[in-house]
Amino acid sequence: MDITFIFFLGFFIALIGVVPPGLLNMTAAKVSLKEGHVRGIMFSIGTCLIVLVQTYLATIFARYLSMHLEVVEILKRAALVIFILITVYFLFIAKSKPQQQVEPQVRSKHSRFFQGMLLSSLNVFPIPYQAYMTITLATYGWMAFDQISIVSYVVGAVMGTFVMLYMYIFFFDKIKSKTFTSQKNMNRIIGGITGVISVITFINIIKDL
Secondary structure, eight states: OOHHHHHHHHHHHHHHHHOSOOHHHHHHHHHHHHHOHHHHHHHHHHHHHHHHHHHHHHHHHHHHHHTOHHHHHHHHHHHHHHHHHHHHIIIIIOOOOOOOOOOOOOOSHHHHHHHHHHHHHHOOTHHHHHHHHHHHHHHTTSOOOSHHHHHHHHHHHHHHHHHHHHHHHHHHHHHTTSGGGSHHHHHHHHHHHHHHHHHHHHHHHHHHO
């Protein structure tokens, strides 16, 4: 298995996962805007450190599941229902409500690093997301669960996350007043991504029947 190919798989899958405006990328952008790029990057590094651990745990979990195919089939169906519900919620139910922003008072670079770790730890979505994606990749023969492949994928995922956070840091000053950052468009982006994942999951289930 080409580890470079696996690296870029992890890179792009993580990149896509961080595209929708959320707590981590928007916080990184706001920290950079108010306190400078260095502190924004320190926040992002702290975030990526936790992403590394989460992605590694997800791939280990996926490797276990790959040896118990009956569990995988149950989880696929459960994932389909969850992704459909998330899609319906963000596209049709979620309203555009202005959120009250609590301005953090932390100022030191080390504090921003640990703040990134803390917020990333509270965001557990990468674990089921990466577990599902790595199982899907393994199903198509694009990834193996040997140690080298896992490390390559995890490093790619960390780099993909950092690149997207940095893009938010770099471009936020230009897009902060645009409609892209509105709650309505955020809901559409998240709903669109989960909708695509729902379709892919449904196709995989149909193929396995």
